[in-house]
Amino acid sequence: MQKFFINELEFNNLTLKDDLIYQAFKVLRFKIGDKFIIGFNDKSYLVKITLINQKELKYEIIEELNINNELDLDITIIQGYPKGDKIEDIIKYGSTLGANSFIPCFMERTQFKIDLKRQENKMERFNKIAREACEQSMRTKLSNVEQFINFKDIDYNMFDLIYVCYEEEAKDNNMVGFKESLNGLKSGSKIAFLIGPEGGISEKEIAYLKTLNNTKFISLGKRILRTETASLYCLSAVSYERELK
Amino acid sequence: MQKFFINELEFNNLTLKDDLIYQAFKVLRFKIGDKFIIGFNDKSYLVKITLINQKELKYEIIEELNINNELDLDITIIQGYPKGDKIEDIIKYGSTLGANSFIPCFMERTQFKIDLKRQENKMERFNKIAREACEQSMRTKLSNVEQFINFKDIDYNMFDLIYVCYEEEAKDNNMVGFKESLNGLKSGSKIAFLIGPEGGISEKEIAYLKTLNNTKFISLGKRILRTETASLYCLSAVSYERELK
Structure with a gap:
């Protein structure tokens, strides 16, 4: 069944915004009486269409759905800004897989030059990609892409634990600790995965991360992963360890 | 360090084929004395360049490297042919993550029409994508993309176990068994993951798979994954369960 994440205005008026009306009417060809799911404020509701045309869509709420499709950890992906449009795939697939938040960050080896005028357009586009991925994967919560930030300006204190994906660990075949640590986290913990851009995290950045008392360096198997795969x-x-029985 | 997978002719003549010479000379700007790694026949060798120009590249073997970056299971991805060029991402990322073989397969809900003339070009392109991904991720073995095949024509007997990714399982929140099963597999087992195209595996196909005695139906967490994410x-x-300590 189709899911749409909506905002407060839409929720209060039991309607959808223009681009979703277009999708519902023209693409999905919804008719009066058709049902879909709305997501608002981390809750899901089954609704039924009472009015639909090119310009308007109204619905009534049938029931609140008692669904929770979320990971039991609050996960942020801190991603060293990669080349090209890889960041879009990271947001799309990461949202599908349950990340709550993305922080695109400028690191020493980031090769991307920011044009601040374009950032706003990008944020809008990135959050749309996140929303559509959350709708398609039937997330209960909407994931969120935060403003670009410099590596040093991130408030690392907000996380209970930051896993730093550091490929030197993989090369040394030193793979102790991720599993045990992940298994031992309390439900609801706020964690981050920090992933470098192409070329990885610099020695200076690693030295800085080592001064923090909430970082853990992990490796992700024997092969060298691409930044967009990590x-x-x-x-x-996380899903495998904590959701599967 | 750069790795190139080479064929028998190149190995016997201690050279590289044309497109790799171009990459080594023009892109990587290798010089005499520079080292790289060659992969041949599931073995890796450190080599040193003795001659390089636009047309020729010769090297000598310094030593065989005792590296094994492979998963300890022989994994095939049986992928219901997806829309667009998603299959290329599946091959690229799957090779990076350690799959040995890909079988693109036509299933009931595949929306792709095959043009047999174009299959050969595609196979060449797909295997190039696989090779480059294996080189970049420092795989020891080269992954392989097999010919397109119909779902019913696959020889399912060649696998010790076939995990069928069936999203209905996810919807029912019935997630028992994958972890225990994966954990219990003997090293070297030949397994497959069978993944439907967009729209999933059909009821008829599921019924057929249930008649086989080496299938196991699994779900991949609470969210609905895209075919290219599964x-x-x-x-x-597999890496997390079997490689990390």
Whole structure:
């Protein structure tokens, strides 16, 4: 069944915004009486269409759904800004796999030059990608892409634990600790995975991260992963470890 | 360090083929004395360049490297052919994450029409994507993309176990068994993950798979994954379960 995440205005008026009306009417060809799911404020509701045309869509709430499709950890992906549009795949697949938040961050080896005028357009686009991925994967919560930030300006204190994906660990075949640590986290913990851009995290950045008392250096298997694959591995591992029985 | 997978002719003549010479000379700007790694026949060798120009590259073997970056299971991804060029991402990321073989397969809900003339070009392109991903991730073995095949024509007997990723399982929140099963597999087992195209595996196909005695139906967490995300989840889970301590 189709899910749409909506805002407060839409929720109060039991309607959808223009682009979703277009999708419902033109693409999905919804009719009066058709049902879909709305997500608002971390809750899901089954609704039924009472009015639909090119310009308007109204619905009534049938019931609140008691669904929770979320990981039991609050996960942020701190991603060293990668080349090209890889960040979009990271947001799309990461949202599908259950990340709550993305922090695109400028690191020493980031090769991307920011044009601040374009940042706003990008944020809008990134959050749309996140919303659509959350809708498609039937997330209960909407994931969120935060403003670009410099590596040093991140408030690392907000996390209970930051897993630093550091490929030197993989090369040394030193793979102790991720599993045990992940298994031992309290439900609801706020954690982050920090992933470098192409070329990885610099020695200076690693030295800085080592001064923090809430970081843990992990490796992700024997092979050298691409920057856009690392977050998918981490999120899959969290689901596998904590959701499967 | 750069790795190139080479064929028997190149290995016997201690050279590289044209496109790799171009990459070594023009892109990587290798010079005489520079070292790289060659992969041949599931072995890796450190080599040193003795001659390089636009047309020729010769090297000598310094030593065989005692590296094994492979998962301890022989994994095939049986992928219901997806829309667009998603299959290329599946091959690229799947090779990075350790899959040995890919079988693109036509299933009931595949929306792709095969043009047999174009299959050969595609196979060449797909295997190039696999090779480059294996080189970049420092795989010891080269992964392989097999010919397109119909779902019913696959020889399912060649696998010790086939995990069928079936999203209905996820919807029912019935997630028992994958972890225990994966954990219990003997090293070297030949397994497959079978993943449907968009729209999933049909009821008829599920019924057929249930008649086989080496299938196990699994779900991949609480969220509905995209067809191109499912194999990445599976391969990450294998690495996490069997490589990390």
